[in-house]
Amino acid sequence: MTHILAIDQGTTSTRAILFDARMQAVGTAQKEFSQHFPQEGWVEHDAEEIWASVLKVCRDVMESQGVTPGQIAGIGITNQRETTVIWDRATGKPLGNAIVWQDRRTAGICERFRQAGCEDDISAQTGLLLDPYFSGTKVKWMLDTFPGARERATAGELLFGTIDSFLVWRLTGGRVHATDATNAARTLLFDIHQGVWSDEICDLLDVPAAMLPEVRDCASEFGHTTLFGGSIPILGVAGDQQAATMGQACFEPGMMKSTYGTGCFALLNTGTEPVESQNRLLTTIACQLGGQRTYALEGSIFIAGAAVQWLRDALRIIDDAAQSGELAAQSDPNQQVVLVPAFTGLGAPYWNPDCRGAIFGLTRNSGRAEIARAALESIAYQTRDLWQAMQGDWGSETDVILRVDGGMSASNWAMQGLADLLGAPVDRPVMQETTALGAAWLAGMQAGVYPDRAGFAETWALDRRFEPVMSAEKRDAAYARWQRAVQAAMAF
Ligand SMILES: Nc1ncnc2c1ncn2[C@@H]1O[C@H](COP(=O)(O)OP(=O)(O)O)[C@@H](O)[C@H]1O
Ligand SMILES: O=P(O)(O)OC[C@H](O)CO
Structure with missing residues (x-):
């Protein structure tokens, strides 16, 4: 058995990547799927379409590489986190569309609990804040909205899961209803200190315990799938940002990664003790291996690559994402146009679900390049x-x-700009599919074919270091402009 199959179920596309015995990616298949925006601030996915995309990319990558299930030692699953699915235990059918992490419909529910003084207690247990981003209020909304859903969930007829859990259920033919600690940590229902579902918060949100998945280590047995013509064990599960943290080998306290996909998520490993943020960051589980939890501080930004998609799809000023850097390089350096991309509110550290996007500093000369x-x-x-x-x-x-x-880390222009505005070096590894690599590593380690943490960390290789070249004066002035722009957008 020479391969590991990683399934990376992201916000805009699903990827399957085959890794060989030396942890090299040898084949990839990818499929985009539909985004549904039924109302302002709502974002949904069709869980059936996601499932079909998973089957397709797995089959495609195995076929293109001529790899059979018998040659695959294990599957690792990594996924967009928080996105919420409720499905029927008997039929496996979703109750409705999945509510995506970006969805803001539960802002009112969050506000009501905040007014009732619940936020401190919820934060103390979960490490999160009362924001529509997390799964808990999305589950509540579904149970409140679909007639009879809460009664059916209490009776054990309806199951809740984040995407990983739904995929494990489907892949195992309904035999396993489980998630891993990193995904559980994003639900607003999980006590990250004790490593168990919080009865108190489940009661508060009226989420029946009978519908919750069992929580396992990131590298452990999640059952077998027989859907690809042979039996393959599922041996690794982690939320995509945590998988990327592992894929970047950020195993030591103080190591930090930032992933630029649809959104941007920065995680700083804080070791085996959780650090409570004084600056509106989240405390989360970076990984759980052998029952031992490692924690991280997380900053979550909702719009990163999605702003580039907006340039392409809404403004139509580029044909593909890679052109954004070329266009930006042609801009007039003397213009001071600032975009606050609060298309779905603002995440860390502002946590403002009602803020919307804004552009400042336009002149008659401002055009595509400046935007x-x-x-x-x-x-x-x-x-x-x-x-x-x-x-x-x-x-x-x-x-x-x-x-x-x-x-988005493929963009040299964006990464140089990042180093300049941080005033710090930025390291891009050779292997930029770190999310899939992290999931593959979990499964491969569990299968006994990949090295432990230390051995894996030695394989991390630098592609390019971006050193800051901007003067401190210019950097501080630019950042001050940004801060004014954010305040103005929030006041609008
Ligand atoms: N060369 C590039 N320059 C800027 N943005 C890019 C580039 N290539 C891809 N992107 C952006 O990166 C995002 C896709 O990244 P990916 O990691 O696949 O996201 P996800 O896992 O959220 O689906 C898209 O939003 C796209 O606009
Ligand atoms: O699909 P991505 O890569 O944008 O990641 C989504 C995050 O997991 C949401 O918390």
């Missing part, structure tokens, strides 16, 4: 917000080098 530049710079400014918050929580005396990955 493209503002879009790419907005990702760097948002990372600096997180960077400062992390330094506040972790201590700024430590020299943290940021490891970057995700689709």
Whole structure:
């Protein structure tokens, strides 16, 4: 058995990547799927379409590489986190569309619990904040909205899961209803200190315990799938940002990665003790291996690569994402156009679900290039917000080098801009599919074919280091403009 199959179920596409015995990616298949925006601030996925995309990419990659199930030692699953599915235990059919992590429909529910004084207690247990981002209020909304759903969930007829859990259920033919600790940590229902579902929060949100998946280590047995013409064990599961943290080998306290996909998620490993943020960051589980939890501080930005998609799909000023850097490079350096990409509210450290996007500093000379530049710079400014918050929580005396990955990290222009606006070096690894690599590593380690943490960390290789070249004066002035722009957008 020479291969590991990683399934990376992301927000905009599903990928299957085959890794060989030396942890090299030897084949990839990818499929985009539909995004549904039924109302302002709502974002949904069709869980059946996601499932079909998973089957397709797995079959395609095995076929293209001529690899049979008998040659695959294990499957690792990694997924968009928080996105919520409820399905029927008997039929496996979803109750409705999945509510995506970006969806803001439960802002009112969050506000009601905040007014009732529940946020501190919820934060203390979960490490999260009362924001529609997390699964808990999405589950509540579904149970409140679909007639008879709560009664059926209480009777054990309906099951809840994040995407990993839904895929494990489907892949195992309904035999396993499980998730891993990193995905559980994003639900708002999980006590990250005790490593168990919180009865108190489940009662508060009226979520029946009978519908919750069993929580397992990231590398453990999640059953077998026989859907590809032979039996393959599922041996690894982790939320995509945590998988990327592992794929970047950020195993030591103080190591940090930032992934630029649809959104941007920066995780700083804080070791075996959770650190409570004083700067509106999240405390989360980075991984759980052998029953031992490692924690992280996380900064979550909702719009990163999605701003580039907006340039392509809504403004139509580029044909594909890679052109954004070329266009930005043509911009007039003397213009000071700032884009606040709060298309679905603002995440860390602002946590403002009602804020919407804004552009400042336009002149008659502002055009496509300046807008493209503002879009790419907005990702760097948002990372600096997180960077400062992390330094506040972790201590700024430590020299943290940021490891970057995700689709947008391919843009040299954006990564140089990031180093400039942070005033710190940015490291991009050779292997930029770190999310899939992390999931593959979990499964391969569990299968006994890949090395342990130390051996894996030695394989991390630098593609390019981006050193800051911008003057401190220019950097501070630019960042001050961004801060004013955010305040103005929130006041609008
Ligand atoms: N060369 C590039 N420059 C800027 N943005 C890019 C580039 N390539 C991809 N992207 C952006 O990266 C995102 C895709 O990254 P990916 O890691 O696949 O995301 P996800 O896992 O969220 O689906 C898209 O939003 C796309 O606009
Ligand atoms: O699909 P991505 O890569 O944008 O990641 C989504 C995150 O997991 C949401 O928390």
